[in-house]
Amino acid sequence: MAEKELGCVHEHRVYYYETDQMGCVYHANYVRWFEEARIAQMDSWCYPYAKMESAGIGSPVIKIELEYKSMALFNEICEVRCFIEEYTGTRINYAYEVTDKATGNVRCTGKSYHCFRNAEGKIVSLKREMPELDRIVRETADFKEIERRKKEKA
Amino acid sequence: MAEKELGCVHEHRVYYYETDQMGCVYHANYVRWFEEARIAQMDSWCYPYAKMESAGIGSPVIKIELEYKSMALFNEICEVRCFIEEYTGTRINYAYEVTDKATGNVRCTGKSYHCFRNAEGKIVSLKREMPELDRIVRETADFKEIERRKKEKA
Amino acid sequence: MAEKELGCVHEHRVYYYETDQMGCVYHANYVRWFEEARIAQMDSWCYPYAKMESAGIGSPVIKIELEYKSMALFNEICEVRCFIEEYTGTRINYAYEVTDKATGNVRCTGKSYHCFRNAEGKIVSLKREMPELDRIVRETADFKEIERRKKEKA
């Protein structure tokens, strides 16, 4: 089973306003694309982020990591792959890969780490607060497969 | 009385993240600088925007106009002049001028038009809701002087 | 002939990073959506902006106007309509309308005014420099129809 099949693919076209005078995408912008990819993934579950937020649960970012591999250029169509790397019921970690659609060249990889928080700002368990969404996440993330790949790399 | 003396001068340094691949500031960014200048002006009244908002009154933008005169470059220190062009108690209009501090070259001019809104989203009169701030605005904006200059131009 | 049929429709989904603490899209962001719509229009001509730029011609913004009608919200799909309002061979003006796709409510309208510039920064005539693109623009913009509508409004 290929890594790509596990995740969600979001297309992002590079606009002029994302470039800087070096002639490529300014490095902070990829963090926004990661958000887009997470949103796309929740859409694919028919459980949009907006629905979760309306129900009083937010998912703030507690850590972000990015590694820049090559420069994404204006007008390029990028593919942002996003998959769940870890999910504990109270924490969720995503991994990302941004590639140029035309060539497959990797532009950037990254990770984001999130907790869950209720409207009062208290850290909560998604498992307890939203059992339906918890079940979807567990089904999406094929954790046996993830484990298998981790062992392969080790 | 010089036009400059009437208003508030806010310094904005151009960062890399504001440039685009044309090698100058991306045109949408000036709208943000206008916000900075309005905030600086309210600071100068010892009545920060945050204080107004905490008291339940927001001042959403209902119209914006920008004219681009020359290109602001990375690392340039710009001066953003902001002055009140009209104030009716329920509406406030600002005029802006962005210049390169070193040369005085005009980068951009613009206007923004605002109403006042309470926490329920209803349009309100600042005069009625915040008489203290209303008084400050009227004292700041030397409307006789503004009228005089308008006539001069006509 | 409906106004909508004359132009190009670009869909823009509202992301979290576009909202501000007022709970709606920050007003400067619409300027970026206008860029997206112009880019989409040039795509529809099979003459992408990137191609024009590679050929040494840029199209900098010289004036922008925006009027805010209602608040676009997170997760909303907006339609950005863009059509050419005026084209002289050396100048091009676009008009925009941003609506909520679900309800048709107008969020924002606007205009942008552009000139053409070569790689040396000199103002040039598109008609002379790029006759092929000039022809496409003239065919796209049904100026007789635009005139007719202007008269209707008058």
Place this chain on the structure above:
Amino acid sequence: MAEKELGCVHEHRVYYYETDQMGCVYHANYVRWFEEARIAQMDSWCYPYAKMESAGIGSPVIKIELEYKSMALFNEICEVRCFIEEYTGTRINYAYEVTDKATGNVRCTGKSYHCFRNAEGKIVSLKREMPELDRIVRETADFKEIERRKKEKA
């Protein structure tokens, strides 16, 4: 010798356009503040980034890490501390700490990793290309002190 004395302190005020509908600074914006702090540090050397770039050397980001500790709010004055964590002549790594100036509360910490690149896009040695700047960096970064602190923590 306090950690704070080793680095450079840059003040950043939180504007409305940096907040999102969660009511705090959107997490990607801190990456921009890191740029501001690096720029401030090079200023303090009387060797601005713009000067380096004019001489044909850029310093692209190859890796970024951020950890979010608490929420920075609109109107808050933040202090962005930036110090050099490692410098090899061909690579430079910065560490950052963002705190609320009023309370000292940590908002975010982070790191950025950079290489040096000439105008042709080739990775170069700063030591070889710009010996004067190389010397300043080495003098600024009190590496003995950094070593000492690392041992203390271990």
